[in-house]
Amino acid sequence: MSDVSAPDGNLSIPSEPAARPRWLSAFAVVIFLLVVALLGVLGLRLIEANKTQPNHGPAPDFTLQIFDELGGGELRLSEQRGKVVVVNFWASWCGPCRVEAPDLQAVWEAYRDRGDVLIVGVDYVDNTADALAYIEEFGITYPNGPDLGTRISTAYRIQGVPETFVIGKDGNIFQFIFAGVTARELSNVIDRALAQ
Amino acid sequence: MLAELGIITTAVALLLAWYAVLASVWGAQSGSERWVYSARNAALLTWPLLTAACAAMIISQVNGDFHIEYVWATTERSSDIFFKLTALWGGQAGSLLFWSWVLSTFSAAALLWNWRSERRLMPYVIAFTMGTLGFFLILNVIIENPFTRLWQYPNGQVETALFQPAGAMPAIPRDGRGLNPLLRHPGMVFHPPTLYLGYVGMVIPWAFAMAALASGELSTHWIRATRRWILVAWLFLSLGLILGGRWAYDVLGWGGYWGWDPVENAALLPWLTGTAFLHSVMIQEKRGMLKVWNMALIILTYLLVILGTFSTRSGIVSSVHSFAQSPIGPPMFAFLAISALLSIGLWLYRWQRGELAAEHHLESWLSRESLFILNNLLFVAITVAVFWGSYAPIFTELFIGEKITLGPPYFNSVTAPLFAALYVLMGIAPLSAWGRTSSKRLGRAMLIPLLLTAALVILLVVFGMRNWMAILGYALVGFAGFVTLYEIWRGVKARAQRESWLMAAWKLFGRNRRRYGGYVIHLGVVVIGLGVIGSTVFQQETQRTLAEGEALTLGRYTMVYDRLTRAVAADGRVMTIAEVEVYDGNRLVATLRPRQDFFPNTEGMNTMTIAGSYSTLESDFYVLLVAWEEISQAGATFKVYLNPLVNLVWWGGIILIVGIMVAAWPEPDRLRAAREMSAAGATSLRV
Numbered sequence: 001m002s003d004v005s006a007p008d009g010n011l012s013i014p015s016e017p018a019a020r021p022r023w024l025s026a027f028a029v030v031i032f033l034l035v036v037a038l039l040g041v042l043g044l045r046l047i048e049a050n051k052t053q054p055n056h057g058p059a060p061d062f063t064l065q066i067f068d069e070l071g072g073g074e075l076r077l078s079e080q081r082g083k084v085v086v087v088n089f090w091a092s093w094c095g096p097c098r099v100e101a102p103d104l105q106a107v108w109e110a111y112r113d114r115g116d117v118l119i120v121g122v123d124y125v126d127n128t129a130d131a132l133a134y135i136e137e138f139g140i141t142y143p144n145g146p147d148l149g150t151r152i153s154t155a156y157r158i159q160g161v162p163e164t165f166v167i168g169k170d171g172n173i174f175q176f177i178f179a180g181v182t183a184r185e186l187s188n189v190i191d192r193a194l195a196q
Numbered sequence: 197m198l199a200e201l202g203i204i205t206t207a208v209a210l211l212l213a214w215y216a217v218l219a220s221v222w223g224a225q226s227g228s229e230r231w232v233y234s235a236r237n238a239a240l241l242t243w244p245l246l247t248a249a250c251a252a253m254i255i256s257q258v259n260g261d262f263h264i265e266y267v268w269a270t271t272e273r274s275s276d277i278f279f280k281l282t283a284l285w286g287g288q289a290g291s292l293l294f295w296s297w298v299l300s301t302f303s304a305a306a307l308l309w310n311w312r313s314e315r316r317l318m319p320y321v322i323a324f325t326m327g328t329l330g331f332f333l334i335l336n337v338i339i340e341n342p343f344t345r346l347w348q349y350p351n352g353q354v355e356t357a358l359f360q361p362a363g364a365m366p367a368i369p370r371d372g373r374g375l376n377p378l379l380r381h382p383g384m385v386f387h388p389p390t391l392y393l394g395y396v397g398m399v400i401p402w403a404f405a406m407a408a409l410a411s412g413e414l415s416t417h418w419i420r421a422t423r424r425w426i427l428v429a430w431l432f433l434s435l436g437l438i439l440g441g442r443w444a445y446d447v448l449g450w451g452g453y454w455g456w457d458p459v460e461n462a463a464l465l466p467w468l469t470g471t472a473f474l475h476s477v478m479i480q481e482k483r484g485m486l487k488v489w490n491m492a493l494i495i496l497t498y499l500l501v502i503l504g505t506f507s508t509r510s511g512i513v514s515s516v517h518s519f520a521q522s523p524i525g526p527p528m529f530a531f532l533a534i535s536a537l538l539s540i541g542l543w544l545y546r547w548q549r550g551e552l553a554a555e556h557h558l559e560s561w562l563s564r565e566s567l568f569i570l571n572n573l574l575f576v577a578i579t580v581a582v583f584w585g586s587y588a589p590i591f592t593e594l595f596i597g598e599k600i601t602l603g604p605p606y607f608n609s610v611t612a613p614l615f616a617a618l619y620v621l622m623g624i625a626p627l628s629a630w631g632r633t634s635s636k637r638l639g640r641a642m643l644i645p646l647l648l649t650a651a652l653v654i655l656l657v658v659f660g661m662r663n664w665m666a667i668l669g670y671a672l673v674g675f676a677g678f679v680t681l682y683e684i685w686r687g688v689k690a691r692a693q694r695e696s697w698l699m700a701a702w703k704l705f706g707r708n709r710r711r712y713g714g715y716v717i718h719l720g721v722v723v724i725g726l727g728v729i730g731s732t733v734f735q736q737e738t739q740r741t742l743a744e745g746e747a748l749t750l751g752r753y754t755m756v757y758d759r760l761t762r763a764v765a766a767d768g769r770v771m772t773i774a775e776v777e778v779y780d781g782n783r784l785v786a787t788l789r790p791r792q793d794f795f796p797n798t799e800g801m802n803t804m805t806i807a808g809s810y811s812t813l814e815s816d817f818y819v820l821l822v823a824w825e826e827i828s829q830a831g832a833t834f835k836v837y838l839n840p841l842v843n844l845v846w847w848g849g850i851i852l853i854v855g856i857m858v859a860a861w862p863e864p865d866r867l868r869a870a871r872e873m874s875a876a877g878a879t880s881l882r883v
Contacts, residue, residue: 025548028548032541035536035540039532041594042506042507042512042529042532042590043529044594045512045590045593045594046510046512046525046526049511049512050511093802
């Protein structure tokens with residue numbers, strides 16, 4: 001399109017092919033670098049998007065606003081060092097969460113008195129009334145609170161609910177459980193974490 | 197049994213595709229015809245193999261063979277037969293198989309159709325189509341094989357694998373999980389396949405262009421072969437976009453048909469560059485200009501297709517269309533990078549060697565060439581704007597650490613003036629001549645359309661329209677429409693002295709399919725434009741909570757809330773249905789049932805808001821059920837839209853499709869020969 005010329009109206013000026021066998025002009029280099037840069041950005045984004053739930057290393061810290069009906073107050077993960085902490089993401093609209101809820105409560109009742117095991121429920125994208133009805137329905141007594149602004153679920157990169165992270169006494173993630181849990185499996189993992 | 201058939205056929209097709217790449221390149225380099233023929237036969241053979249693989253999948257879906265994981269994940273016993281059939285593209289693995297099949301179909305058709313006419317390009321056409329197919333088959337066979345099956349060990353553990361692992365028995369679930377609820381809609385039958393046909397179809401013109409670049413055979417051959425293929429792809433892509441808009445309008449429940457969602461944009465981007473190419477290619481055919489540019493457009497179109505496929509399926513952009521996270525991201529990215537560097541590298545190479553130099557120069561700014569160039573710049577500007585809008589979150593997150601998402605206001609305000617300018621060009625360009633046009637002649641040709649436009653504006657003002665932006669919009673779109681109608685009328689009139697009007701129109705369209713098909717496409721775009729302006733500028737909406745028996749009024753319509761009912765459908769969805777009566781004045785015109793469907797056993801997006809709509813040519817009265825009183829069932833909240841002229845969007849779409857069919861219909865050989873002769877000699881076809 002740079003060929004805006006020939007004001008005298010010459011009809012056809014066939015230019016001889018292969019007249020300028022220059023391999024790399026500045027323009028070509030710029031275009032090429034631009035393409036490479038674009039690809040680089042997409043590649044970085046892909047790496048970012050492919051990061052999944054952490055299953056080792058320090059557990060991302062968070063502060064959970066406990067539902068008032070369960071006692072209220074705040075719970076900070078980093079203040080629970082020395083305990084095995086089970087972080088369970090759930091929602092009242094989620095079918096598999098309903099299946100595992102009685103098991104979670106059973107595990108809580110079995111370990112509550114030891115003092116070095118804590119179960120924490122993080123309520124993901126839910127409305128408070130539904131969530132409280134759910135808690136009441138299953139008689140849940142361990143601390144639960146909403147994931148305000150989905151900050152906690154983003155930090156743990158969850159892909160859905162239920163998902164459960166078991167965090168060791170040292171504050172590192174001990175195990176990540178992708179699907180629903182049963183009381184037996186969960187006790188098993190907790191026992192191993194305690195023995196660590 | 198069927199699963200084995202599918203596994204074997206896709207694997208053999210994969211080997212054949214890569215064999216075809218090697219054999220064709222070797223044949224072209226060494227000048228050995230036998231290798232080229234062998235490559236062609238291998239390429240053709242992928243089609244029956246992949247057809248068999250798709251058939252094996254479809255039969256398994258219909259029969260409910262839940263041993264195959266994909267069948268288990270996308271169908272269930274109670275599904276309708278057509279949801280069982282369409283489940284082929286209802287998930288990642290199956291839709292990739294469908295992608296491969298479509299590409300194989302297009303490639304085989306191109307090889308058979310153009311084998312003799314474009315013989316010198318053919319070895320590389322094989323290489324580039326089969327290279328693309330070979331890549332997608334790698335995904336199909338190795339990474340996301342749709343024929344992966346479920347196996348169970350004696351201890352109860354279930355595993356997925358292609359073949360029976362030692363010590364495991366086939367696991368056959370009693371029922372499947374069923375298709376994602378949002379996909380259970382008649383739109384599912386047509387929207388994805390048409391969009392895929394449009395997307396994949398763009399591979400063929402790219403392969404011809406790349407063949408020209410690779411072989412150095414840069415005469416107009418590749419353009420001639422490409423034109424019809426790109427029209428076919430463009431037809432399906434347009435259809436896919438329109439159907440997608442209609443589906444969103446019916447199901448997604450936001451009152452509109454286009455939300456500038458990143459995935460919608462992914463389909464729009466190649467459409468924009470493809471449309472630009474359809475125009476600029478004429479300049480190369482007629483004047484031998486813009487060779488560098490046309491190559492760039494076709495390469496860009498292809499890369500946007502691959503980029504769109506990559507971003508939709510790898511989860512790098514979030515959207516209503518996002519597939520689940522999947523392992524195909526990294527290989528797709530590698531393919532995108534390789535094809536981008538290879539295409540652009542070859543293009544720069546030929547350009548720098550001066551082999552893409554223009555045969556003519558631009559003579560006058562008032563010529564059809566220069567107006568087409570302007571048209572191309574506008575299309576590319578829209579492409580850049582839409583690209584930036586879709587991918588901005590990625591860039592901003594990377595460079596300023598904050599995700600900035602650009603919404604509809606950005607897109608509307610940036611693209612509206614560019615689209616308006618395109619309508620102006622659509623009015624002027626058909627009246628201008630190749631080479632140069634005198635402004636006097638152009639003015640004379642525009643006189644009648646301009647007068648009609650003035651009359652339209654006066655009418656709008658007389659009927660009470662005071663929104664000057666809308667009046668301007670209608671004037672520009674109307675002008676383009678009047679020019680098109682006027683041009684068609686002039687053509688018909690010239691013939692009608694000898695024969696009847698109907699006969700004259702028939703023959704005129706038959707003899708000049710490209711030009712008059714193009715005019716019909718322009719008319720379709722004009723009608724769509726009228727619909728878009730009407731439904732965006734004059735949309736009215738309101739939201740109210742009504743008790744039973746209460747009414748609300750919007751525009752000329754009154755809506756009375758009757759009652760709320762609950763029902764459970766065969767597939768387990770719980771439907772909450774509101775019945776409302778719509779009155780036009782005192783006359784009952786419709787009973788609507790807006791509803792919300794809830795899928796209790798599904799995670800994530802598990803509700804669907806289905807609008808009730810009373811549709812006339814003038815407007816849609818569109819009702820959404822937003823919320824309701826759970827216990828008393830007394831009150832319900834409705835969001836109600838009055839969408840004027842929205843139906844023109846669909847009607848315009850139909851006109852557009854008809855126009856493309858006219859333009860793409862194969863013409864008899866004698867006509868083509870005559871046209872090519874006249875094109876070779878004449879510089880201007882117009883008066």
